[in-house]
Ligand SMILES: CC(C)(COP(=O)(O)OP(=O)(O)OC[C@H]1O[C@@H](n2cnc3c(N)ncnc32)[C@H](O)[C@@H]1OP(=O)(O)O)[C@@H](O)C(=O)NCCC(=O)NCCSC(=O)C[C@H](O)C(=O)O
């Protein structure tokens with residue numbers, strides 16, 4: 586007699602269709618004023634490319650960079666890489682024109698910096714609607730001000746009524762505005778990372794980690810990627826091509842994880858275990874929630890493989 590009956594609503598066959606949105610392990614920023622970087626990005630193994638108009642572009646180059654971003658995006662050639670455009674804040678002289686101009690660029694998401702409040706999300710989303718963005722273009726926002734961190738839940742909840750679909754951490758700006766030191770291990774940032782993750786997950790948003798400034802320190806990058814993955818983030822924003830391989834590896838399921846996941850799915854699919862809600866698989870308890878997590882991990886690996 587089964588000792589742990591399965592909940593009545595548990596699906597008999599898990600859906601193993603690959604995730605259509607694809608992975609976001611490595612999101613490489615580059616200044617939209619840097620033609621060479623944008624050309625090179627079309628050949629790099631990153632999951633997404635973030636063309637920046639904000640902090641990587643000097644004030645005197647903003648208009649030129651904006652035109653270049655639209656031109657490069659329209660020229661295409663980015664293949665599987667998702668295309669993100671980071672605008673200047675609406676409070677700057679360039680923000681409104683950035684939103685208007687980038688409506689002509691075939692982007693997957695518009696990334697807005699320095700948001701503070703839920704009202705900022707409403708204003709950005711309304712501005713995208715007014716500018717005529719396709720309904721498929723998502724709004725992602727940087728979480729990089731003390732006010733945004735304090736309002737994380739209210740900001741994330743705007744996903745229900747706006748284009749908001751993602752958070753990207755901006756720990757350089759947060760360090761600047763708070764005095765929190767950017768040290769290996771990021772211990773002082775942990776409460777922020779966890780709060781951002783909880784707010785994102787509670788509202789169906791993706792969460793991408795902030796950049797690692799230490800281009801020549803792959804061990805530090807690896808540590809930050811491992812920490813972010815442990816915290817459940819989808820991937821990491823990057824600033825240099827040399828950082829892509831590490832992020833792609835760390836944010837992908839490894840062979841051991843995949844084998845464990847496949848064993849759990851197989852165990853629950855075994856007719857001998859029909860009606861059971863908890864099993865012993867390779868010496869560990871596996872419940873239906875672990876089966877669901879295993880299915881998700883397998884889908885993730887398939888989506889990466891499909892790339
Ligand atoms: C950081 C850099 C200025 C370093 O530039 P440099 O030293 O010139 O790079 P390399 O000589 O090592 O470049 C080697 C080749 O790689 C290409 N390259 C370099 N960076 C990129 C890139 N980001 N994307 C694509 N290609 C890149 C070079 O062209 C060389 O190619 P080749 O000619 O074939 O040899 C520079 O890496 C850089 O500008 N990085 C991006 C900076 C950026 O976008 N910053 C804004 C986002 S980060 C941020 O704002 C964080 C957040 O808001 C927060 O608050 O934390």
Ligand SMILES: [Mg+2]
Nearest residue numbers: 729755757758
């Ligand atoms: Mg920033």
